[in-house]
Amino acid sequence: MLIGVKFCGNCNPKIDSMVVLKNIAALLPDYHFVHWSKARDALLILAGCTVNCLEVPQYNGPIILVAGETLDLLDCPWENLAQNAAITIKKVVKKQLVAEVD
Amino acid sequence: MKTGKEYIESLRELKIKVYAMGEKVENIIDNPLLKPHIDAVALTFDLAHNPQFEDLVTATSHLTGNKINRFTHIHQSTEDLIKKVKMLRMIAQRTGSCFQRCVGFDALNALYSTTYEMDQAFGTNYHQRFVSFLKYVQENDMVSAGSMTDPKGDRSLRPSQQTDPDQYVHITERNQDGIIIRGAKVHQTGIVNSHEMLILPTVAMGEQDSDFAVACAVPTDAPGVIHIFGRQTNDERKLGGDIDQGNAKYGIVGGEALTVLEDVFVPWDRVFMAGEYQFAGMLVERFAAYHRQNYGGCKGGVSDVIIGATATLAEYNGAAKASHVKDKITEMVHLCETLYGGSIACSAEGRPTKSGAYLVDLMLANVVKHNVTRFIYEIGRLAHDLAGGLIATMPSEKDLAHDEIGKYVKKYLIGVKDIPAENRIRIARLLENMTGGTALVESMHGAGSPQSQRVMILRQANLEHKKKLAQYLCGIIKDC
DSSP states (O other): OEEEEEEOOOSSOSSOHHHHHHHHHHHOTTOEEEEGGGOSSEEEEEESSTTOOSOOOOOSSOEEEEESSEETTEEOOHHHHHHHHHHHHHHHHHHHHHHHHO | OOOHHHHHHHHHTOOOOEEETTEEESOTTTOTTTHHHHHHHHHHHHGGGOTTTHHHHEEEOTTTOOEEEGGGOOOOSHHHHHHHHHHHHHHHHHHSSOOOHHHHHHHHHHHHHHHHHHHHHHOOOHHHHHHHHHHHHHHHTOOEEEEOOOOOSSTTSOGGGOSSGGGSOEEEEEOSSEEEEEEEEOSOTTGGGOSEEEEOOSSOOOGGGGGGOEEEEEETTSTTEEEEEOOOTTGGGGGSOSGGGSSTTTOSTTOOEEEEEEEEEEEGGGEEEESOGGGHHHHHHHHHHHHHHTHHHHHHHHHHHHHHHHHHHHHHHTOTTSHHHHHHHHHHHHHHHHHHHHHHHHHHTOEEOTTSOEEOOHHHHHHHHHHHHHHHHHHHHHHHHHHOTHHHHOOOHHHHTOTTTHHHHHHHSOOSTTSOHHHHHHHHHHHHHHHSTHHHHHHHHTTSOHHHHHHHHHHTSOHHHHHHHHHHHTTSOSOO
């Protein structure tokens, strides 16, 4: 699985996006996390704070948004962020595959 | 886009004439007085290649559609203006110092919209020339210095009234190939490590000043250009050691210089204003507004570091839990975020110009810079309050490392027991570097002195409206 990653510019990092990404990657060893321009199966947005001011690239597949201590706009404490994001990524990628098969 | 390394290598190719401390600098790259400033600019290149920061540090050129370093971009939206502020804050958090590149960025943007409107008024072709130059800057990822401030001589006299006309840069000759300019520019941030200088007028002009209404691009190593590097507080500390510098990597402020222009030839394709005095004021006003916009960004980022250093030192001193310490840290954060809020606000309230480029709200941009002339001093004062006298009395790093007396420095400059004295000295030296002398004066006068902001604030104040509001409420007038 190729998951594109886009970071915000990190002017106000309430979370350490790199640590989140490393932890997600450790939880999903079969997934490859690449530059957002090479996204294939999903796009992971990692924003340092909830302002989430980054420019979201045009992408037709599923998008997972981590912005500060939120996951897809719902509050998510730091200690659960990577784990919940990993679960979400697996879920949306699976859903996407099923949709493609159908 | 260049990398930091490629930027530094590109400087080696310049034949730039720089003097510092009474000597000609033969190698600007490796000179210890200049190197920290060069490294700060180099970071603006490296961050553009880092996925964690590229969303702020890159943009899409409206001219070519190519990905470019944001420092060469023309703002196409209020979002662009906001991203500029966020980028500046983020970079300043990493340098703790000026990274210089915003001045040329602002000059590019001011020239873009002003040349467009000048051409509309006079049928000239300055904008087309400027766009060609801009493409060159974007495609080659150039660093441009924004060269606005003239020496100004007797401040009570207009440029054309000066006994010595060289107190303002002016055109001494026009021929079929170009113009020849003469004079000087002062406080030139980052100019000794820039590729180009963008000459702008420093004040609004009248008809009698038309020879002084000049804007053009000049390579920093053009024949007749001489740079005399300015001194900074404690600059000789750059000549040896690193702890005593406080910020050995990036130095203090922008590495300013006095730049002399001794009959410098500028070909017409690099001339963007030559006598159109009616537009000098617009160019000055727009450049100043863009530049004042920056200060809640970069000084916000610098203040983030000062606050972090102060909080760290309070911990090292064992005082972090005291209520007055927490309260003063809170006040520092409040001041910092107020500055940042002003910069975001003037960007969000920006507007398109006729050229399509976006301009910040002039009132709010001037307000934020005016606040910087006060709040940075207050942030520095609170940092000094919490740091204690240590930052003014510490022994040197040579004493710390000394065979005989080093043990005393380590013993008596310790705070809480688990933190070595060297760490306490390092953080205190960083605070000394960032809150005194040159660093403070830059906050006062960079992007214009306080009075220049007050002039703009009153001009934008819509006082008549305010008077009507009051007169209506108390019954003097019936409608408002």
